[in-house]
Amino acid sequence: MGAAWQIIRGGQVLDIDARHVGPADILIAGDTIHEIGAPGLAAPESAVEIDATDRLVMPGLVNAHTHGHGSLGKGLGDKWSLELLLNAAPWTSGGFTLEDKRLAAQLNAAEMVLKGCTAAYDMYFEFPTASTDGVQAIVEGYRDLGLRVTLAPMMADITLFRAIPGLLDALPDPLRHRAEAMATAPSEQHIAVCREILEGWAFDRDTARPALGPTIPLHCTDAFLTACRDLAAEHDTGIQMHLAESKVQAVAAQTRYGKTLAAHLDSLGILGPSFTGAHCVWLDDEDLRRMADQGASVAHNPGSNLRLxxxxxxxxxxxxxxxxxxxxxxxSGSSDNQNMFEALRLAAFVSRTQRAQPEEWLGTWEVLDMATQGGARVLGLEDRIGRIAPDYKADLVFLDLTHVNYVPLNDAANQIVNCEDSSAVDSVMIGGRMVLQGGAFTDFDFDALRAKVAESVARLAERNADKHDVAEMMARYVSSHCVGLACHGS
Ligand SMILES: [Zn+2]
Known part of the structure; x- marks a missing residue:
């Protein structure tokens, strides 16, 4: 039996490589784009026709850095720096049951689909370590929505309080004792469970890929980092880390390593084509050369960087x-949404604060390229997703050109970047299957999810009440110590 055929007719197609928007038909075989051609493109008789009149068809957006567990924590914080966010993590992200893990993944995936995203790199946190059943539930949560995911268990073998030089000593006695008693799982335990996860990976790697996420260099011993490096090489998986996200981390690296974070990772042999540094706010020119020489990629998160x-x-x-x-x-614990249209717009806008010459700013086509093919490269799927081209997966977003965002329709590409807030997302196809149609999920009950999420967060709030109170007590000391550290390093 041959593949099922579908033909999309009547739409305007965004061709990012050609920097062009124009009428075209798209023929799909099974989960893959077969051919793109002028309106009236020939199709097999059996092809199911999809009417894209008044629709702009674009490649699904690819989210290069998210945290599925964070979906339950949107809006919890206000004036939080990264370190205050990490201080709050035990109550915002602690105590998840297996069902909570699945729900959080579903919620994260649902928001991404609703907002035109079709694939994501998720550093998902389970405490004290990742687990085989947790990873199974998380991947299934993503698959319930149809979203592709590269899933990296987020791990640390050093606590926040030991990772930041001088922080323990900055706490008054009772709080210091509490902080000293906090523990992470040891390196060997993380590695053992990750090995089990990688060896048992049963999902099709086009839809769900495993990776490793030792979270922050300062929060990981060198022995743990090199063990992650070796395990990733053994199983041909990616590594994603938060790299030089805050100034506190950049300053602390000099104290701890006597060199920059990127130089330290390079000396351990961590940087390479399958490595992604998330954020990379505080890299110097030498660090950028290092990343480029090693073929490493970056996940740029302008919204989170502004938020924190x-x-x-x-x-x-x-x-x-x-x-x-x-x-x-x-x-969503730090950004507080999964809106890639917002993220790509912010990427364009913040670039304009750094260079005086407008021609050096990130423009429409560049940010569209970064949010599609750039993300695909980070996920290790650059030969399969991120483009509307033959042999690429049929991951497509249909924008409603009658929506106010496109009235009048002056320049569709500029309007995607400068006007679109995801409210014109009409339909989303992933791997040839419509997962969102006319703004509604085709095969997922969002109302049921909403009810379960409400129950979960109420239970978690009760369960984590003590952790909340401790974090609140710690917050002012964490904040003032970290601010002092960052100022001292300037
Ligand atoms: Zn992150």
């Missing part, structure tokens, strides 16, 4: 060095 006051990553300079750059939303 982390700074602005030098995406233009990264691209000048030849570093592949994708765009991410970051987790």
């Amino acid at each position: 006051g982390s700074g602005i990553a030098r995406a233009r300079a990264m691209r000048e060095h030849g570093i592949p750059v994708g765009i991410g939303s970051d987790g």
Whole structure:
């Protein structure tokens, strides 16, 4: 039996490579784009026709950095720096049951689909370690929505309080004792469970790929990092880490390693084509050269970086060095949404604060490229997703050109970047299957999810109440110590 055929007719197609929007038909065989041609393109008689009149068809957006567990934590914080966010993590992300893990993944995936995203790199946190059943539930959560995912268990073998030089000593006695008693799982335990996960990976790697996520260099011993490096090489998987996200981390690296974070990772042999640094706000020129030389990529998260006051990553300079750059939303605990249209617009806008010459700003076609093919490269799927081209997966977003965002329709590409807020997303196809049609999920009950999420967060709030209170007590000391550290390093 041959593949099922579908033909999309009557739409305007966004061709990012050609920097062109124009009428075209798209013939799909099974989950893959077969041919793109002028209106009236020949199709097999059996092909199911999809009417795309008044629709702009674009490649699905690819989120290069998110955290599925964070979906339950949107809106919890206000004036949080990264370190305050990490201080709050035990109550915002702790105590998840297996069902909570699945729900959070479903919620994250649902928001991405609703907002035109079809694939994501998720650093998902389970405490104290990842687990085989947890990973199974998380991947199934994504698959329930049809979203492609590269899933990296987020791990640390050093606590926040030990990772930041001087922080323990900055706490008053009772709090210091509490902080000293906090523990992570040891390196060997993380590695053992990750090995089990990788060896048992039963999902099709086009739809769900495994990766490793030792979270932050300072939060990981060198022995743990090199063990992750070796395990990733053994199983041909990616590694994603938060790299030089905050100034505190950049300053602490000098104290701890006597060199930059990127130089330290390079000396351990971690940087390479399957490595992605998320954020990379505080990299110097030498670091950028290092990343480029090793073929490493970057996940640029401008919304999160603004939200947490982390700074602005030098995406233009990264691209000048030849570093592949994708765009991410970051987790909803820090951004607080999964809106890739917002993320790509912010990527364009923040670049304009860094260079005086408008021709050096990130423009429409560049950010569209970063949010599609750039992300695909980060996920390790650059030969399969991110483009509307033959042999690429049929991951497509249909924007409603009658929506106010496109009235009048002056320049569709500029309007995607400068006007679109995801409210004109009409339909989303992933692997040839419509997962969202006319704004509604085709095969997922969002109302049921909403009810279960409400129950979960109520239970988690009760369960994590003590952790909330401890984090609140710690917050002012964490904040003042970290601010002092960052100022001292300037
Ligand atoms: Zn992150």
